[in-house]
Each structure stands twice: as structure tokens, then as C-alpha cells.
Amino acid sequence: MGLISNFVALLPVLLLLVSNCKAQSSGVVIDITKFGAKPNADVTAALASAWKEACASTTPSKVLIPKGSYGLSQSNLKGPCKSAIELQIEGTLQAPADPKGDGLLLLEYVDQLTVSGTGVLDGQGKAGWEKNDCHLKKECTKLPMNLKLNFVTNSIVKDITSLDSKNYHINLLGCKNLTFDHVTITAPGNSPNTDGIHVSSSEQINILNTNIATGDDCISVGDTNKQVVISDVTCGPGHGISIGSLGKYSKEKEVVGVTVKKCKLTDTTNGVRIKTWPDSAVAFPASDMHFEDIEMVNVSNPVIIDQEYCPWNQCNRKVPSKIKISNVSFKNIRGTSATSVAVKIVCSQSNPCEGVEVADIDLTYSGSEGPIKSQCANVKPVISGKQNPPICGEPAPAGGPSSD
Numbered sequence: 001m002g003l004i005s006n007f008v009a010l011l012p013v014l015l016l017l018v019s020n021c022k023a024q025s026s027g028v029v030i031d032i033t034k035f036g037a038k039p040n041a042d043v044t045a046a047l048a049s050a051w052k053e054a055c056a057s058t059t060p061s062k063v064l065i066p067k068g069s070y071g072l073s074q075s076n077l078k079g080p081c082k083s084a085i086e087l088q089i090e091g092t093l094q095a096p097a098d099p100k101g102d103g104l105l106l107l108e109y110v111d112q113l114t115v116s117g118t119g120v121l122d123g124q125g126k127a128g129w130e131k132n133d134c135h136l137k138k139e140c141t142k143l144p145m146n147l148k149l150n151f152v153t154n155s156i157v158k159d160i161t162s163l164d165s166k167n168y169h170i171n172l173l174g175c176k177n178l179t180f181d182h183v184t185i186t187a188p189g190n191s192p193n194t195d196g197i198h199v200s201s202s203e204q205i206n207i208l209n210t211n212i213a214t215g216d217d218c219i220s221v222g223d224t225n226k227q228v229v230i231s232d233v234t235c236g237p238g239h240g241i242s243i244g245s246l247g248k249y250s251k252e253k254e255v256v257g258v259t260v261k262k263c264k265l266t267d268t269t270n271g272v273r274i275k276t277w278p279d280s281a282v283a284f285p286a287s288d289m290h291f292e293d294i295e296m297v298n299v300s301n302p303v304i305i306d307q308e309y310c311p312w313n314q315c316n317r318k319v320p321s322k323i324k325i326s327n328v329s330f331k332n333i334r335g336t337s338a339t340s341v342a343v344k345i346v347c348s349q350s351n352p353c354e355g356v357e358v359a360d361i362d363l364t365y366s367g368s369e370g371p372i373k374s375q376c377a378n379v380k381p382v383i384s385g386k387q388n389p390p391i392c393g394e395p396a397p398a399g400g401p402s403s404d
């Protein structure tokens with residue numbers, strides 16, 4: 001009795017404490033409508049003004065894009081800001097149909113950023129995809145990406161949706177300690193170069209609980225990255241979850257520490273993949289890459305290391321890749337393959353892969369190309385547990401075509 005009445009007496013104090021906490025965490029809220037933003041009109045200038053005010057706040061602040069549909073041209077939101085800052089997107093931000101600029105939303109040099117909300121970045125990709133020829137040649141028309149994060153640190157991107165980007169959906173450059181959680185990425189399976197999340201020159205990147213359906217790699221971890229964790233991600237349609245391609249350009253540096261776990265890939269052209277270019281412009285290691293607890297549903301190349309990656313003959317296939325792959329594991333990978341060659345490990349002739357472990361692979365193939373198999377070159381993996389197919393049961397044929 002005494003306890004309960006004490007508690008009842010304390011209630012107003014407790015409520016006050018709770019509401020104070022809340023007020024503190026949302027801090028100053030700046031709604032873009034304060035700067036004249038109106039539904040169905042371009043809000044680029046209003047967003048820039050709201051960002052400027054929030055970024056100058058010495059206490060945590062938030063820019064709010066309320067529900068509704070708004071036009072957005074290229075929007076460059078820059079830090080550093082004076083305190084933590086949140087961009088809460090509840091509405092739909094629609095790119096102009098006419099492809100222009102670098103990105104729809106570009107955030108750079110921001111520390112302690114939160115991008116949140118149930119809103120959508122709509123790249124209006126249909127208008128750009130036919131102009132996108134970057135998958136065919138080195139010099140190509142650069143189309144805008146939906147979200148570019150450059151030099152963003154100690155930050156979180158959660159809940160938002162990226163729809164029909166004209167180019168990559170989300171691109172990271174020079175980021176550190178950045179987490180994606182419950183993000184949705186959607187574009188048609190035949191849209192060119194629409195990688196879901198591309199990570200480069202970054203470290204401590206987490207991509208969690210994210211659903212990706214797109215026309216290129218769901219996630220691509222490019223060069224010069226450290227400590228990337230990809231967990232509880234679904235992918236499909238798309239080209240799978242890839243490390244690489246590595247070695248095409250001379251400024252690239254090593255990739256160390258990528259973990260891909262608890263992911264499900266459905267109807268993708270690749271499952272989990274490491275790809276490096278022959279005749280690489282540079283030599284560097286790619287190591288500590290681990291893939292485990294992955295479910296494949298009708299995936300064309302479920303497990304693949306391809307050090308002869310050279311789509312459209314853009315390189316000299318006769319010169320082996322100088323990228324050294326080591327300390328790689330594929331564990332507990334199960335489901336169905338859409339082709340008979342389910343596990344393919346093709347390493348460099350001049351730099352064979354080292355420390356490759358393959359354990360508990362249980363894949364089935366029901367098509368007409370014959371029994372399920374695994375082909376290898378320049379690798380001697382340590383094999384344990386289930387082996388469907390028998391790992392490295394056959395040598396890989398030389399000069400096999402690579403998949404994009």
C-alpha cells in the first residue's frame with residue numbers, strides 16, 4: 001500500500017522527467033514550411049535555409065520535411081554543424097525528370113547526423129536510365145544519385161526509402177562510423193547502374209535490417225574500406241552483395257574486414273561475390289572477408305570469387321590480377337542455385353588466394369545443365385561440414401566470361 005501511494009505521489013515528477021528528456025532529444029525543430037516550402041513545389045531553397053539555421057544551432061536540432069510531395073533539385077547540405085543534427089524526412093522528395101547535378105541530396109562534412117523518417121527520395125529514374133551508359137564504357141554520362149554522403153561521421157540513416165535512382169541510390173565516400181538501419185531501396189531489376197549502397201574510402205560502416213531490390217549490386221563495397229558489417233539484409237532483384245570491383249583505378253587502396261551475415265538473396269544474378277580486375281592498375285591486399293548464414297533463392301552465381309572480372313573486354317585478361325585475396329570464409333550458405341556452377345572460386349594466377357575456408361554449403365540446382373558443381377582456380381580452400389556441391393570438384397575453365 002505504502003509503496004503504491006508513494007509511487008502515485010511521485011508520478012507527476014516522473015512524467016515531468018520523461019517529458020524533459022523528450023524535449024532535450026528533439027531540441028530545436030525547424031520545419032521547412034517556415035521557409036515557404038509548399039507541397040508540389042520545389043523546396044531546394046527552403047531546405048537549404050532550414051539546414052543553415054539548424055546547423056548553426058549550438059544545441060541538437062532537427063530539420064523536418066513534413067508529409068507531402070515536394071520537388072528537389074540538387075541539394076548540397078554541408079557541415080560542420082555546431083551540434084548534433086537530424087534530418088527527418090516524412091514527405092516525398094522528387095528529383096526533376098531531366099537528369100542534372102551530382103545527387104538529389106548531398107550531405108557532407110557532418111558529424112553526429114541522423115537521417116530519419118518514413119519519407120522517400122524519388123530519383124525519377126526512368127528519365128535517366130536510357131542515358132546511362134556507365135556499364136558500357138569508361139567515360140560516360142554521370143547521372144545524379146539519390147543520396148550522397150561524403151565525410152559523414154558518427155551518424156545514422158534509418159527508416160527512409162530510396163526509390164528509382166538514376167544512378168547509384170546511396171553513395172558513401174570518406175565516412176566513418178555510419179549505420180544504416182531499416183532502410184528500403186527500390187528500383188526495377190533492369191535499371192542500369194542502380195547499385196543500392198556503394199561504400200568507398202570508409203570505415204566502421206554497418207548496413208542492418210535493410211531491404212534492397214534494384215538493377216545492379218544491392219551493396220557494393222569498393223576500394224579503400226575497413227570494418228564493414230552487412231547483416232539482416234534482403235537483396236533481389238539485383239546483382240547481389242559484392243566486394244569490388246577492385247583494381248581498376250590507380251588510387252585504390254586495401255579492403256580489410258568485411259562481414260556479411262544473415263542475408264537473403266532472391267532471384268539475383270550473383271549471391272556473395274568478390275571481384276577484381278585482371279591487369280590491375282595497382283597491387284594491394286583484400287583480406288578478412290567473411291560470409292555466413294546466407295540464404296539463396298534461385299541465385300545464378302551463389303558463391304563467387306572472380307579475379308578475372310572484365311565485363312565488355314575493358315581490360316587485358318591475359319595479365320593476372322595483382323590484388324591479393326586472403327583470410328576469406330564462406331560458412332552456412334544454403335538454398336537454391338539457378339545455374340549448375342553454384343560455387344566458383346577463381347583466383348589470380350600470379351597471386352593465388354590464401355586462407356580460404358568453406359564450411360557447410362548446402363545448395364541445390366534443379367535445372368537442365370546437369371548436376372550442381374563447384375569450379376576453382378589458384379586456391380586450396382580448407383573445407384569442412386556439408387558440401388553440396390563438392391567444393392572445387394572441377395578446375396575452372398580458362399577465360400570464362402564474367403557476369404556483371
Ligand SMILES: *[C@@H]1O[C@H](CO)[C@@H](O)[C@H](O)[C@H]1NC(C)=O
Pocket residue numbers: 112113153154155156177
Ligand atoms: C558511432 O556513432 C554513434 C551514433 O552517433 C555513437 O553513438 C557512437 O558513440 C559512435 N561510436 C564511436 C566508436 O565513436
Ligand SMILES: *[C@@H]1O[C@H](CO)[C@@H](O)[C@H](O)[C@H]1NC(C)=O
Pocket residue numbers: 257258288289327
Ligand atoms: C581473419 O579475419 C578475422 C575477422 O576479420 C580477423 O579477426 C583475423 O585476425 C584474421 N586472421 C588473419 C590470420 O589475418
Ligand SMILES: *[C@@H]1O[C@H](CO)[C@@H](O)[C@H](O)[C@H]1NC(C)=O
Pocket residue numbers: 267298300338
Ligand atoms: C530463376 O531465375 C532464372 C534466371 O534469373 C529465371 O529465369 C527463372 O524464372 C527463375 N525461376 C523461378 C522459379 O523463379
